[in-house]
Amino acid sequence: xxxxxxxxxxxxxxxxxDSATVESNQLQRYNPTEIEPKWQARWDADASLYAAEGxxxxxxxxxxxxxxPYPSGQLHMGHVRNYAIGDALARHMWMRGYNVxxxxxxxxxxxxxxNAALKNNTPPREWTLANIAAMRKQMRxxxxxxxxxxxxxxxxxxxxxxxxxxxxxxxxxGLAYRKKSKVNWCPDCQTVLANEQVVAGRxxxxxxxIVEQRDLTQWFLRITKYSDELLxxxxxxxxxxxxxxxxxxxxxxxxxxxxxxFAVDGEVKAPGCAKIxxxxxxxxxxxxxxxxxxxxxxxxAKAFAAEDxxxxxxxxxxxxxxxxxxxAGDVGAIEKHGVDTGRxxxxxxxGERVPIWVGNYILADYGTGAIMSVPAHxxxxxxxxxxxxxxxxxxxxxxxxxxxxxxPYTAEGDAVLVGSAEWTGLGCVDAQQKMAAFxxxxxxxxxxxxxxxxxxxxxxxxxxxxxxxxxYCQNGHAGLEPGGVVALPESALPVLLPAQVEITQxxxxxxxxxxxxxxxxxxxxxxxxxxxxxxxxxxxDSSWYFYRYTxxxxxxxxxxSEKVNYWFPxxxxxxxxxxxxxxxxYSRFWTKVMRDLGLVKNDEPAARLFTQGMVIxxxxxxxxxxxxxxxxxxxxxxxxxDATRMYxxxxxxxxxxxxxxxxxxxxxxxxxxxxxxxxxxxxxVASDGKQVESATGLALLRKLHQTIAKITQDFDxxxxxxxxxxxxxxxxxxxxxNEAAMDAGEVEPQAIAAVVSGLTLLLAPFVPFAAAELxxxxxxxxxxxxxxxxxxxxxxxxxxxxxxxxQANGKLVTVVKVAxxxxxxxxKAAALADEKVKARIEGKTVVKVIVVPGKLVNLVVK
RNA sequence: GCCCGGAUGGUGAAAUCGGCAGACACAGCGGACUUAAAAUCCGCAGACCCUAACCGGUCGUGGGGGUUCAAGUCCCCCUCCGGGCACCA
Numbered sequence: 001x002x003x004x005x006x007x008x009x010x011x012x013x014x015x016x017x018d019s020a021t022v023e024s025n026q027l028q029r030y031n032p033t034e035i036e037p038k039w040q041a042r043w044d045a046d047a048s049l050y051a052a053e054g055x056x057x058x059x060x061x062x063x064x065x066x067x068x069p070y071p072s073g074q075l076h077m078g079h080v081r082n083y084a085i086g087d088a089l090a091r092h093m094w095m096r097g098y099n100v101x102x103x104x105x106x107x108x109x110x111x112x113x114x115n116a117a118l119k120n121n122t123p124p125r126e127w128t129l130a131n132i133a134a135m136r137k138q139m140r141x142x143x144x145x146x147x148x149x150x151x152x153x154x155x156x157x158x159x160x161x162x163x164x165x166x167x168x169x170x171x172x173x174g175l176a177y178r179k180k181s182k183v184n185w186c187p188d189c190q191t192v193l194a195n196e197q198v199v200a201g202r203x204x205x206x207x208x209x210i211v212e213q214r215d216l217t218q219w220f221l222r223i224t225k226y227s228d229e230l231l232x233x234x235x236x237x238x239x240x241x242x243x244x245x246x247x248x249x250x251x252x253x254x255x256x257x258x259x260x261x262f263a264v265d266g267e268v269k270a271p272g273c274a275k276i277x278x279x280x281x282x283x284x285x286x287x288x289x290x291x292x293x294x295x296x297x298x299x300x301a302k303a304f305a306a307e308d309x310x311x312x313x314x315x316x317x318x319x320x321x322x323x324x325x326x327x328a329g330d331v332g333a334i335e336k337h338g339v340d341t342g343r344x345x346x347x348x349x350x351g352e353r354v355p356i357w358v359g360n361y362i363l364a365d366y367g368t369g370a371i372m373s374v375p376a377h378x379x380x381x382x383x384x385x386x387x388x389x390x391x392x393x394x395x396x397x398x399x400x401x402x403x404x405x406x407x408p409y410t411a412e413g414d415a416v417l418v419g420s421a422e423w424t425g426l427g428c429v430d431a432q433q434k435m436a437a438f439x440x441x442x443x444x445x446x447x448x449x450x451x452x453x454x455x456x457x458x459x460x461x462x463x464x465x466x467x468x469x470x471x472y473c474q475n476g477h478a479g480l481e482p483g484g485v486v487a488l489p490e491s492a493l494p495v496l497l498p499a500q501v502e503i504t505q506x507x508x509x510x511x512x513x514x515x516x517x518x519x520x521x522x523x524x525x526x527x528x529x530x531x532x533x534x535x536x537x538x539x540x541d542s543s544w545y546f547y548r549y550t551x552x553x554x555x556x557x558x559x560x561s562e563k564v565n566y567w568f569p570x571x572x573x574x575x576x577x578x579x580x581x582x583x584x585x586y587s588r589f590w591t592k593v594m595r596d597l598g599l600v601k602n603d604e605p606a607a608r609l610f611t612q613g614m615v616i617x618x619x620x621x622x623x624x625x626x627x628x629x630x631x632x633x634x635x636x637x638x639x640x641x642d643a644t645r646m647y648x649x650x651x652x653x654x655x656x657x658x659x660x661x662x663x664x665x666x667x668x669x670x671x672x673x674x675x676x677x678x679x680x681x682x683x684x685v686a687s688d689g690k691q692v693e694s695a696t697g698l699a700l701l702r703k704l705h706q707t708i709a710k711i712t713q714d715f716d717x718x719x720x721x722x723x724x725x726x727x728x729x730x731x732x733x734x735x736x737x738n739e740a741a742m743d744a745g746e747v748e749p750q751a752i753a754a755v756v757s758g759l760t761l762l763l764a765p766f767v768p769f770a771a772a773e774l775x776x777x778x779x780x781x782x783x784x785x786x787x788x789x790x791x792x793x794x795x796x797x798x799x800x801x802x803x804x805x806x807q808a809n810g811k812l813v814t815v816v817k818v819a820x821x822x823x824x825x826x827x828k829a830a831a832l833a834d835e836k837v838k839a840r841i842e843g844k845t846v847v848k849v850i851v852v853p854g855k856l857v858n859l860v861v862k
Numbered sequence: 863g864c865c866c867g868g869a870u871g872g873u874g875a876a877a878u879c880g881g882c883a884g885a886c887a888c889a890g891c892g893g894a895c896u897u898a899a900a901a902u903c904c905g906c907a908g909a910c911c912c913u914a915a916c917c918g919g920u921c922g923u924g925g926g927g928g929u930u931c932a933a934g935u936c937c938c939c940c941u942c943c944g945g946g947c948a949c950c951a
Binding site: 251359362363652670722729 | 863864865866867868873874875876877878881882885886887888889901902903930931932933944945946947948949950951
């Protein structure tokens with residue numbers, strides 16, 4: 001990186017003595033609204049500027065990714081913060097010599113486009129593409145270093161055709177399947193929702209809308225095949241926040257236990273209802289089981305109900321209570337009710353007959369929908385037994401013996417079995433394994449694992465999404481019954497989303513009303529067929545988009561595996577914590593599927609994940625209803641993109657919530673004005689290569705190299721860019737404090753040039769426009785963020801004198817100056833020689849002197 | 863109930879390994895420059911006590927205990943705030 005000196009300045013000297021220069025600099029006031037659009041135009045005109053080198057590049061790669069936005073049409077401050085973090089990182093890594101991939105795209109399918117269509121009578125595609133154009137423009141105005149040649153837009157066929165391709169692959173691998181089941185239905189969205197999209201019984205997009213349960217035949221992706229791998233993989237994701245890992249662990253909800261069959265005493269007419277299989281994590285307590293409890297929807301409960309109208313009515317009542325609680329989002333607070341069916345079940349361990357109840361607190365969709373009730377050792381069972389007068393029988397005791405435990409006694413760590421036949425005396429955990437093995441040997445049970453995680457329901461009864469590439473062959477053909485499912489071959493893809501579709505609020509997929517779309521032919525027998533009219537959950541789109549960035553225009557495959565294998569895993573993924581479960585678990589799943597299809601080699605999509613805090617205003621999340629929204633456009637118009645971005649990094653560490661205060665942006669703008677004035681003032685000072693010897697020159701270099709070390713460390717470590725920026729402010733303050741000496745010719749040009757260019761390089765990741773302008777003014781060629789990141793010189797950074805605080809009994813007495821690197825005895829001597837210290841220890845005994853090298857002295861006095 | 867965060871001046875925050883609490887800013891106050899204002903520059907600034915002023919002292923990182931020469935930082939207990947999970951058997 002050589003400095004080019006223009007001819008008119010060719011004869012300049014190191015001194016900035018003439019007032020003409022100062023005057024001309026007064027004209028060079030920091031004016032972001034002028035320089036930022038100028039640089040933006042230059043950057044926009046050069047597509048190669050931010051482009052990554054190919055996968056054959058000899059450089060080490062760095063994949064820096066921010067979560068792609070939904071194209072609402074407007075960037076909000078949360079985006080600004082997210083992208084300011086990612087952009088600083090990407091630019092820094094370029095300067096560190098990495099081959100950086102820094103892409104951006106659009107999560108462009110979804111319901112808002114249909115709502116807008118209804119409201120404005122605009123087709124969803126037009127509305128979405130216009131929004132994308134508007135937001136891309138905003139991003140360019142912000143100076144974000146995206147490689148637009150890899151842009152991915154999920155609503156375009158060249159992307160979503162690969163959703164369809166993957167779907168067929170999954171269908172062929174048995175990972176996509178259709179089943180009729182209870183599904184979550186949002187009456188506002190007029191569509192089914194995945195379990196992950198239901199929050200406390202409400203729709204994730206409509207906080208006030210209670211999600212209904214409906215019986216529908218839907219497509220599911222078999223994410224549960226990977227339950228264990230998704231769970232175990234979390235342990236290895238040490239670059240992910242613990243919070244996210246914990247949330248995913250909770251969501252997967254792995255629970256080890258046993259299945260045990262209780263035979264139903266007496267005759268049961270309904271098939272498959274002769275026994276009740278219960279799930280328990282505490283099979284060691286089975287001698288204390290005093291009833292069996294069924295969910296109201298359990299098959300055996302239904303069988304009993306079919307034989308007894310009175311019982312049926314009571315069970316219906318329990319079911320209604322359960323539904324009401326679920327819809328209120330308050331399943332945990334339901335008041336326990338139950339009804340005795342009058343029938344008995346046989347405990348296979350001791351042959352005992354216990355009553356069979358139906359309970360409103362038993363969930364049909366967890367475990368087997370049936371439990372054994374052990375009141376002495378389970379809080380819920382205890383509460384229920386108290387209410388209905390069921391027997392409470394204690395079969396677990398504390399290991400140490402001693403006092404009678406208070407019931408319910410739920411400990412299992414240091415507890416042993418009592419009153420449990422040959423199992424008596426065994427430790428609980430030991431007994432759990434042995435009793436499950438025994439049940440298996442005898443054929444009435446088995447050890448098992450259950451999960452909270454359910455398969456991912458991906459069918460949506462909406463228009464604006466990826467058509468599911470399946471047809472139903474009306475007449476059937478060899479090996480397929482009439483109406484059977486046929487996957488479309490690759491040659492029939494993409495199934496294009498028809499353009500002219502009437503969007504209405506009626507139920508059912510809008511595509512179902514498009515005859516041209518629905519009616520087709522079977523790809524196997526060419527007979528009449530009907531297309532699937534549901535579309536895919538938009539979370540399918542975002543589950544693999546970051547792979548497409550590596551090969552965005554590939555028309556023959558979702559991507560070239562060689563490219564993906566070079567770029568993956570993502571080195572740093574940055575986004576909001578709100579995606580901790582939905583997007584981040586789906587995309588982990590998708591990666592594992594692609595790996596098993598032989599498309600990628602990595603097990604996980606992202607090595608490191610960073611979740612930035614929210615941007616708040618007046619203590620609350622910005623929202624239109626609260627009227628506390630700050631528009632990025634306004635901020636940029638007033639203070640420039642650089643100041644807006646730098647403030648977003650300065651006001652708080654990136655992982656914490658950030659309170660937006662406009663005065664703070666103004667402060668950053670003032671700081672940039674100072675920088676601009678200083679750097680332009682000394683821009684023409686050329687290094688003459690002479691050794692720096694002046695005290696001021698050395699002090700400036702010292703501060704510069706300390707700042708380089710500090711900021712490099714921040715990028716490598718904690719990302720506390722608020723402190724990086726404060727370090728740059730300290731450097732600028734130091735330069736300003738020495739301005740008079742610099743102007744008086746007391747500082748070597750070498751030092752001035754080094755400090756001013758170093759400062760500009762350090763600023764480049766945070767304020768790209770200003771840094772680019774200043775870099776050019778200094779006469780350097782090439783982009784500043786492709787210049788080499790400065791390396792801290794330890795020798796130059798080292799202080800030659802250090803201040804050592806001296807304490808007496810831990811309280812500060814004074815601060816003494818000693819030469820850096822002084823040994824402990826010298827530091828101790830200096831401390832004891834100090835007048836204030838002498839006065840403090842006068843007449844007292846110094847019991848002990850603690851010297852912490854380079855840090856402090858503490859005198860223990862009595 | 864369980865699991866993750868968090869609580870430091872008027873405000874945002876800093877203190878990365880147990881070593882000067884409050885760096886750097888914002889808001890504020892005082893001064894210089896100016897006819898004046900803006901802009902800019904310089905200075906003050908945790909609370910309380912003492913003092914005419916200096917000097918000096920005490921307290922202080924949500925609360926209470928503890929470990930240590932030394933605690934915002936480590937240990938125990940508690941409060942409050944944010945987030946996640948939850949009759950999951």
